[in-house]
Amino acid sequence: MTTTYYSTVIAKKFEQYSNQRLNLDLAVIFHLIKYFNPTKFLEFGFYEGKTMGVMIEAATKNSTFVAVDLNFRFELFDRFYKSCLPSLGLEDLSIEFIQTDSTTYKSDVKFDFINVDGDHSYPAAFNDIINASSLISI
Secondary structure (H helix, E strand, O other): OOOOHHHOHHHHOHHHOOOOOOHHHHHHHHHHHHHHOOOEEEEEOOOOOHHHHHHHHHOOOOOEEEEEEOOOOOHHHHHHHHOOOHHHOOOOOEEEEEEOOHHHOOOOOOEOEEEEOOOOOHHHHHHHHHHHHOOEOO
8 A cells, every 4th residue: 555646656657658637636536545545446437547556556455446448458557557566465456347338337336436537528427427426335
């Protein structure tokens, strides 16, 4: 488990990811997770796994993760995280990757933390938020 955002793998290797999100967004997500300590995570819109990586590093060891996306790009996520999970004490981490449209994703599981970052068009983002509201545990 990483204790500060700037010691995360993503912060150290940020320039190797496509520049589609600012460090500030990731730092806020990291600190929200540290503060509230959720254990069940859902992400709509994995893409290259930058946010998922930050969520993993901020979370506790017994956390579970579900990533929903139509087009996963694992190259950078695998390079940065597969090798370092054991050093973070997370070799047995539960991550489920589901290739489907996030607007139609259904689950009986309720999640403590949901990151909505899929299709950024208004109708899709609106539907993702409606869908996420039925999946949140609070």
